[in-house]
Amino acid sequence: MDNVKAIVLRAAGINCDLETQHALELAGAQAERIHINRVIDNPAMLDGFQILVFPGGFSYGDDVAAGKVLANQVVHHLSDILHQFIEDGKLVLGICNGFQVMIKTGIVPGLNGSGKLSLTDQKATLTDNDCGKFEDRWVYLQPGTDRCVFINPDQRIYLPIAHGEGKIVCDTDQTLETIKNDGYVAFRYVDADGNEGGFPVNPNGSQDSIAALTDSTGRAMGLMPHPERFVRWTQHPHWTRLKDREGIADGMAIFTNAVNYVKENF
């Protein structure tokens, strides 16, 4: 299909919706920003889209915990339709706060028993950064799997993070092993040479340096860094030092892969 349609889900406190829409459009999708209230009123509208993005922000102020109140809303009102969306082979992407929503609804890593969205059987979560505060800084990301449609398995990318609750922890060692061994880790925080390390290489203290997770299908991904903030070279934190400012900015890879996947598979 040529006419790829993406929905960028808005909610109270979501604030990266415009730049996410812009990135999707640069990648060739037709992107719409739609408030969750409209989707709850008419869930069938999701049928018209192939990509769903939970963008970044502070949904409901991140009150209680980051993404929690929106996750609660999604599970209570959109559980079935979202489950169906993924079952239909469509793509779901969560960025920063969107990732927090996805992990708290169980969409990623998607390891709870029922395979459905759930608030009671969470296997992993995103919690307070070890440094105890919000941090905006750039990080290198090393792909950790070859079965996630959003990423190029061989391409290490450079993106900014901006969050206070981005530390991934699993409920048990066993969950962590599954995530590591079965290809659920989409990206890890590394240094410029690809080595894992402590702060600030791993900016929040995530277990196993995990920055992004996918599910068993590889069609849902949540990541803490912001690919929509690096779609043009002048966004790079030392672009004035770079000799070669041509080529595609790293963040575009994720959106382009998503759009191309839909083009090829629908």
Add this chain to the structure above:
Amino acid sequence: MKQWRFEISSKKGFPDVHGAEVLESIGQLNISSVEDVISERVFLIEADFEQDFAERVGCELLADTVCQDWHLGKSGVPAGPMRASLIEVHLKSGVTDPVAESVKSALADMGAGKVASVRTGRKYVLLGSVSDTERETIARRVLANDCIEDVIYGTDAEPPSPHTQPYQMELTEIPIRDLSDEQLVELSKKMDMFLNLKEMQTIQAEYKKLDREPTDVELETLAQTWSEHCVHKTLKSSVDMDHDGEKVYFDNLIKETVFKATKDLNKDWCISVFEDNAGVIEFDDEHAVCFKVETHNHPSALDPYGGAATGIGGVIRDPMGTGMGAKPVANTDIFCFAQPDMKLEDVPKGVLHPRRIMKGVVAGVRDYGNRMGIPTVNGALYFDDRYLANPLVFCGNVGLIPREKCFKNAQAGNLVVVVGGRTGRDGIHGATFSSGEMTHEHEDIFSHAVQIGNAITEKKTLDTLLQTRDANLYESITDCGAGGLSSAVGEMGEKLGVQVDLEKVPLKYAGLSYTEIWISEAQERMVIAVKPENLDAIMDIFNAEDVEATVIGTFTGDKKLTLRYEGTQVGQLDMDFLHEGICKYDREAKWETKKLSEPVLEAKDNYNDDLLKILGSYNVASKEWVIRQYDHEVQGASVVKPLMGAENDGPMDAAVIRPKYDHDKGVALSCGMNPCYGDIDPYWMVLAGIDEAVRNLVCVGADPERIAILDNYCWGDCTRPETLGALVRASQACYDGAMAFGTPFISGKDSLNNEFVCDDGTRIAIPYTLLISAMGIVEDVNRCVTMDVKKAGNLVFAVGLTKNELGGSHYYKIHNELGANVPKMDLEMSVEISRRIAKAIEQGLVCSCHDCSEGGLAVAMAEMAFAGGLGIEADLRGLAVGEDCVKADAMLFSESNSRYLIEVQPENFDAFARLMLNIPFGQVGEVIKDKKLLVHDANQKTVIDADLDTLKNAWQKPLAW
């Protein structure tokens, strides 16, 4: 209804980040008895649901079961050998609790049925042998703020009741006609009106004429509208100035200085200046940009977190309320504090420790700005112990607005609609309070003036307002700031007249009187004027995104302000008297040029230590700790970020954003301020501020012909002729500087009476502080330049004349001297230099560019070098110096204005030199591979030879908290 109490704690094995933070802060109080701190969150929910549902609420909503435990009910002291003390902190009744509101909506999603109330609190368990006094100190200094929070100790104490008494309407008249002068003053004081005798007499005369007594709400309205905060009566006064014995007269100080420059310059790219909530200039054919900077000093002194949060929240509403509403695209913040390492015992009663103020202020701006999704891109921190009791918090916001939406047009018959947050008792008397000086008792008396923000309410309001603006559904918009509805509605209805039914205003809780409703400064409220025929359509948009909007009155056309409560008229004021009735002031000012002398500092062979000390002084040191807590990249528009360079940690001169996704045009933002110079002469202080702000913009590639500036005065008590004299000097410099640079002032604000009276009667006044904020246009962001050196072998030029001007410098400061030779300025030359530099950048000749300011040439070179990860070898023989500048220390550390350091590729030497013809410049060095800063003086002696790592470490360490 059942009362459910939930306690949420970190699971064993998962770090308790907040507990660890508290423990660290306790350590800073020199209390060593606390061995560990456990922090928990408490939720108190009054609802109909049963035990099984409560358990679901615990595990599905309130706790993150991967890393948290939840407990239903009250848990006791943890078992174990260690002594434990329990402290719980709860918001005072009526204080905004955003988390509680979110929990309510989440409970509704879960199908919880009727929920009467949700409250949240924090519980701390202190482990160790903590004495009762220590426990109270910790509670007061670290855990809670008396202004907004109640503390309860132990397991048995109960949190305060959330319920408030309903209000019984009672019309109150305040007899004023027969009062004596003393009684008038007494009345003003009793009602916290901060009006002086002359103003009270004016009001008295008006009511004698009307032949009746005023109601309370009428007096309150006048006090708000006539407050220094709202009308700037000092700056608008006529002033008799005695300048070293010579008389100068101003009929209206601000009109003849700051405003006059804008008027005389008459730039056609200025769209709206000094008339709306922000100043507006052209951006491109489709859009304009507007900029406003406000202070929120007094509230931040009492409650740093809440005060700063509502400071940024409030200034964001200025562009939102400019024209028909702008979209906020960038925040700026500039703070002044006392030194954060001040001894505890040196902090006077009624004052918070500067470190606590700083942490609270930064956290407040962070949490509000980040939640709004507006990048905080530019700022500064300035430290001086005279800011101890009066910290300054300047918050700025830039908005993007369609050209055809720059003006308002409310008409009679329009409905008054209040949109956004509900009204509570928070922030009552903020406008009058911020107009007076503070005392050690303010903490108790003015706690109600502190406002608590809820960024998400403001964000939702913004989201929907932009939709309704683009659908042309309202005629005018303004924000509720100081003075609340009284100012917002009063101003919007100034030319028309307006009638308001106060009982219609949605309240956070019952119990507010009609006067409290009218003057409350509760946050996140906007007022719009809507044609009746558009009401349904506009309400649909607000309702669709859960934004509250309510019709509270009508614009009438009778030029009267009429207030009613449940059908009874409670106040009526003539708009003319309200807005024009304020008496005019004549003030005395005096300026005596200070008799100061230059210190004699011994010449040294090597200045490494001096350089390291300056780099490590709080004013110069890296602000990375602050900057990284702000999301400076949201909206995806950043081009020049606050920190860039080889390791993303070099200090940029100005920020550049590219506010439209499909255009390469940019907006550059910077600031300039140096209170140190004001101790010598505020005239030169202000010129230096303007020069620095302009320089910073030019450094990154802004067009010097398209720069607009803003003034924010923060001063002491201007009833003292000397203090006002300094303000007059500053204002004269505003005129001269703006005229020379062709940079009109487009907006400004003043905050006076920044003084504090300690309990022993000592008075602390802040240094004269005038912040210049500047906004420039960048034609093509791809041509922007950063300050980090790029390549070994490139040449380093210094442009501008270095003079023996160490007065007020950081070099003198580290030697505890002030000096006399404050940096002056050759205005014509400064302007010429800025144009040449801009031309060089435009022609692509400049690899890096950095301004020389605090710490002079040596600091600027060090910063360029370590930001680029490459060394610089400099030879001061190449420096263009004034005749009086012969000593190495003056060359290294003089803070002469209008100087730039420029990196140029060797092949561009000729082209660059040709461009700089006839202005003072010289090649001072070369970029080298070796990671060192080497400086040889005029006699070829090596006066600085330091490793970049050592320099950078000295610069990064002080504020790496």
